[in-house]
Amino acid sequence: MSLVVPLRKCIEGMAWYQPPPEGRVGRLRLDLNENLVGPPREALRALAALSAEEISAYPEYRKTEGKLARFFGVKADQLIMTCGIDDALRITCDAFAEAGEPVLTVEPTFGMYRFYAELVGARMVSLHYDDQLRFPLEEVVRTLGRLRPRVFFLANPNNPTGDLLGPAELRRILDAARHTMVMIDEAYYEFSGMTTIGWIRRRPNLIVTRTFSKAAGLAGLRLGCLMSNAEVIAALGRVRPPFSVNSAALAAALAVVRHPGTIRRYAREVVAARGELELALKRLGVPVYPSAANFLLADFGPGGPALLEALGRRGILLRDRRGDFGRPGWVRITIGTRAQTRELIRELEKAWKRVRS
Ligand SMILES: Cc1ncc(COP(=O)(O)O)c(C=O)c1O
Numbered sequence: 538m539s540l541v542v543p544l545r546k547c548i549e550g551m552a553w554y555q556p557p558p559e560g561r562v563g564r565l566r567l568d569l570n571e572n573l574v575g576p577p578r579e580a581l582r583a584l585a586a587l588s589a590e591e592i593s594a595y596p597e598y599r600k601t602e603g604k605l606a607r608f609f610g611v612k613a614d615q616l617i618m619t620c621g622i623d624d625a626l627r628i629t630c631d632a633f634a635e636a637g638e639p640v641l642t643v644e645p646t647f648g649m650y651r652f653y654a655e656l657v658g659a660r661m662v663s664l665h666y667d668d669q670l671r672f673p674l675e676e677v678v679r680t681l682g683r684l685r686p687r688v689f690f691l692a693n694p695n696n697p698t699g700d701l702l703g704p705a706e707l708r709r710i711l712d713a714a715r716h717t718m719v720m721i722d723e724a725y726y727e728f729s730g731m732t733t734i735g736w737i738r739r740r741p742n743l744i745v746t747r748t749f750s751k752a753a754g755l756a757g758l759r760l761g762c763l764m765s766n767a768e769v770i771a772a773l774g775r776v777r778p779p780f781s782v783n784s785a786a787l788a789a790a791l792a793v794v795r796h797p798g799t800i801r802r803y804a805r806e807v808v809a810a811r812g813e814l815e816l817a818l819k820r821l822g823v824p825v826y827p828s829a830a831n832f833l834l835a836d837f838g839p840g841g842p843a844l845l846e847a848l849g850r851r852g853i854l855l856r857d858r859r860g861d862f863g864r865p866g867w868v869r870i871t872i873g874t875r876a877q878t879r880e881l882i883r884e885l886e887k888a889w890k891r892v893r894s
Pocket of ligand 1: 570621622623642692724747756761
């Protein structure tokens with residue numbers, strides 16, 4: 538049956554978003570950079586304690602936003618909660634991107650930047666990492682000055698490359714972005730330790746995002762935070778749906794920030810496991826890129842797809858990134874605990890031997 542009303546023109550030209558395959562629970566989920574042990578048990582307790590009334594009433598945000606603002610070290614009027622960082626991207630595009638005008642990214646990066654920018658009809662302009670996976674800083678600075686994009690999306694650390702820009706590089710970007718809102722997406726902050734939240738007071742063009750989906754283990758509840766100066770937050774308030782964050786997410790997030798030690802310990806465990814996997818991959822002769830996040834990008838060459846399939850049959854899910862740069866063997870591997878990583882290494886060594894023979 539044909540559509541009674543045709544899709545908006547800008548959507549007709551968009552690539553279809555492919556959601557990840559289902560049936561992941563119960564497997565070793567090394568494909569979507571989630572926390573692999575679950576949220577702190579205090580968060581589970583807070584969820585179990587939700588009352589019927591708390592669930593049947595629409596959520597109220599002010600108190601929780603105040604507490605989260607304190608946790609992140611900003612003022613209450615410098616933060617809004619969003620339904621995951623995804624929702625932060627959407628409201629940023631709704632407020633600041635314009636049909637036909639440029640939005641900038643450096644690819645490969647998190648695919649939803651392009652998705653939400655294209656949804657409002659913005660013109661996507663993508664610069665690229667070079668073939669050594671070096672970030673094109675000079676080109677970014679030049680392009681910001683010349684093109685004046687409305688928004689520049691930058692994941693730091695980046696997904697899937699795992700690289701991290703330092704303060705000097707970020708300052709150059711923000712200085713060059715005089716006419717651009719720069720979103721620094723710190724989804725993987727807990728693993729990198731590098732943040733620009735403290736800069737929002739002095740930088741009128743800076744938005745910083747954080748999520749409870751990664752280190753905090755709440756991906757299924759969908760909660761993010763967007764931080765910026767009060768004027769930007771007020772502007773975003775105009776396009777924000779009134780109830781995009783649910784009561785369960787609020788209760789769990791408050792428990793997480795009351796017990797930050799659990800997340801810190803998990804992040805330390807991941808960083809140790811990441812080192813073990815990096816060494817194991819190098820031993821196998823597989824090129825791997827340094828990462829500041831809870832994943833590693835490895836290049837298995839032409840054997841990559843067969844390896845993914847073999848591990849999938851053993852219940853281990855990795856993320857195929859061969860679409861990026863057209864490299865057939867790029868695979869992104871989420872890191873969990875050392876025990877989980879050792880299990881992966883054992884299976885990987887066996888499967889890799891079979892694929893190569
Ligand atoms: C860089 C980056 N930002 C944001 C997200 C999504 O975060 P959320 O679950 O809060 O929407 C991801 C998820 O993979 C990501 O890699």
